Amino acid sequence: MEKTYYRPLLRLDTARPDSALTLAAGWCWFDEVELIRRDAEPEIIPASHLPEDIMLRLCTARAPVAGLRMDAPRIMGILNVTPDSFSDGGQYDLEDAAVARALELREAGADILDIGGESTRPGANEVSEDEEIARTAPVIAALREVDFDTPISIDTRKALVADQALESGADMLNDVSALEFDPAMVEVAQVSGVPICLMHAQGLPEDMQDDPRYSDVLLDVYDYLEDRIALAEAHGVDRAAIIADPGIGFGKTLQHNLALIRGLSLFHGLGCSLLLGTSRKRFIGTIGRAEDAQARMPGSLAVTLAGLGQGVQIHRVHDVAEIAQGVRLWDAITRGYHEEGGQ
Structure with missing residues (x-):
């Protein structure tokens, strides 16, 4: 049938x-x-x-993610502690700089902090577990030592890195391989009980943009995520603890990305909260005529607002202050402004 x-x-x-x-x-x-x-x-x-x-x-109402209710938009601030991420590599790869940036992102309006120690940009090479742990775990521990109470997500494909991050104080897992790169990740998710984001990607960072093809990108990505969620459930992970991400830019052409963004509301049928990560990506630069990745905030905001219109709960962004301002205005226009003394 x-x-x-x-x-x-x-x-x-x-x-x-x-x-x-x-x-x-x-x-x-x-x-x-x-x-x-x-x-x-x-x-x-x-x-x-x-x-x-x-x-x-x-x-059905979505379960809270790391203590955050999902009945309002949430901003996930990106903190790459890497030397080679596509738009901010090398800026925060020292612990003091990373901690300072995390505090800035919290003050700017980040609801969640996503810390990554391995670039997954197109063409990026794999980083060893030891190196990735050395980049991420000390930063998470240092943030908890200064009473940083914002939820922290660890952006990793590797179970050992995830485990060390959780021991250091992380609250959430963000696996861009949807448990494929390291099958042991599902055990970390099941034992810890923390939320986990499963993202679609076609291929590995080294080759994912070589020649991505789909029969129907919207339906193919949906089927993939449905299968990965079923696998996680079969290993004892509660669907309520899963967030789904269609993986914009991960093994997709510009037209694939646009088709997924237009059809985002389909993914609510997975019964999970959704995460959208489009910040500063190449297709935004191409369409928006912004060659420099750091000049793509206006385009990133435009895509964020499109995601909000399709009910996406979590938005992973670099430019937290600017995106948060846009989300506040969107919220006031669509749902009303009730702050005492507001104009």
Whole structure:
């Protein structure tokens, strides 16, 4: 039997019909759904016609992530303690600089800090476990020593690195290989019980941009994430602890990236919170005519706002202060501004 996919057509307007359903107890609602099959034209159906299990997946409130409720947008600030990341490599690879930057990101509005010790940019080479641990664990420990109470995510593909980060005070795992690079990662997730983000990538950083191809990028990525979530569940990881990331820029062309961003609401059918990581990426520079990665904040904000309109809960960004300002304005416009004394 041909598989059917359900993409809620999300809206934000305050003029909302009584028949509308709320997406994941968040800020978007929908009363229509795009029904998609691989070998047929899409069809629009009323949300009331959804199968009960799909309706539950779409509407059930998402579990908190590292203590953060998912009924409002969350900003994940990027801290690369690497010499070779694509836009900020070498800026924060010394412990004092990394700690100072983490404090800046918290003050700028980061809800979560994502620390990575291995670049996964296109063409990047693998870093040894020992080197990655030496880059990340001391920074996490130093932050906890200065009472840094913002949740910390460890951005790694390796179980030993993840384990050391958790021992040092990390609260979340972010695996860009969705448990494929190191199968032992699933045990770390299961034993620790912390949230884990599973991301789609086609190929390894060394070769992922050589010639990425898909039958249907939106549906292929959905199927992959559905399979990886099922594998994690089979190993005892609670679906409520899983975040899904379509992996923009990881083995995708510019057109693949745009197709995924247009169709982001499909991924809510996985029943997990979603993470979007597009900050400063090459396609933003190409479309936005910004060759320098550090000049891509306006384009990054534009994509973030598109993600918010499709209900994405977590947004992984470099330019935290600027993105946080944009999100606050978006929130005030779409949901109202209630701060006492506000104009």
